[in-house]
Amino acid sequence: MQTQAGDDLIERIRAHSLDGVIVGPAANDLLSELYGGYPVENLVRLLHSGDDAAVRTGTWLLSELEDLAAPMMDEVPALLAHPFRQVRFYAIEVVLVNGDAQHGPTIARVMNLSTDYDAGVRWKVLGFLAAATTDQLAAGASNLEAGQVKELAEWLVRLDTEELDPRDVLARLEGPDPTARLFGAAAAARLSDEDPSLLEHAATAEDEEIRSFAELRLSQSD
Template sequence: MQTQTGDDLIERIRTHPADDDIVGAAANDLLSELYAGYPVENLDRLLHSDDAVVVGVGAWLLSELVELAAPMMDEVPALLSSPIRSVRYDAIAVVLENADERHGPIIAQVMNLSRDPESGVRWKVLEFLTEASIEQLEAGASCLPPGQIKELAEWLILQDGEEPDPGGIIIRLEAGDPVTRLFAAAAAASLADEENTDLLEHAAMVEQEEIRSFAQERLSEPDEPIT
């Protein structure tokens, strides 16, 4: 059967029936069209919808496109501020893959989501803080206002230097503040390697759900690089 064109698929998603299977199939077909060269800018017709399902599909598509989503970075701040949990989650993935030194305010916005009320979003922030380049972290930190998150971001950057502070990481993992623990867990994951997983194992014992599950996932993949 001939694949529908990108325009047709977008309209099908925008006028979706109450059937997740149909919407999912159209979204997957549209993803293939995007990889084949259909302009990613056309996703603004999904991202600007008043329908939460439609916006969610648009954000998911951007997260799946990896670097092909770069032309849509101007849309990301609104997605990071969305009331829809999955949209915020997917937008963080877009930032990780596409942000550079020019996107400091957007990276700072991701860092501020370390206070998000949803554990799943905080988990994605933790992944971002672990996987982001030093250049990305520095760009974000430079755009944060004075306060706790800026201080933690600058501390996290220092852990990539020649003299990281394992003791400070453990102290912060045991701190009562959940945001401090999140940044400490990112430092623990960033410093872990196949020979030394002590800090990551410590993070896996933290009661905070997103930290514990993130660390346990990292530790359960011994055949994969931890950092």
């Protein structure tokens, strides 16, 4: 019966993908089915549906499943390149929870989204860079092509493994380049337990995604 219920919910979402009144409850019910043992692999019917709204719902489900989404990591690179910003946003969370050394190319894709046109996606990348393990950062950095993002990612890895001057973080936060400022804000967040002043400085940034992220992190530490 559980398999039938999950199948029916997927078909309901596909048939009414743009109707939030139907999709919202159906997605929540499907999430419960997935936590109850319904195979996560069946979400490919949403992810491969060719319906952007259904893909968005499928990606949201993956982002809510935490480590239960691990079997679907091969699907994530395509989601990170999806034209819907919400799909890219949710996919980043899947990588944060499930990405490891073998997923270096996928983590590199997340890092490259630091230059995404959408501020919400950049905000999510900032959260990823602030929360990722050193091993995740290193795996991503090693799979980036030579260029600014690779240099910044490698710098962020060194932040965890070497004694770096906090003024280096401040220089990036105050610099003219928006991508460097984003990585500087991630560094400020990673160092905030030792030195919250850097994150406080990030909270004054002109970049909305950096300012709002820093303000949220500071409020959570109160």
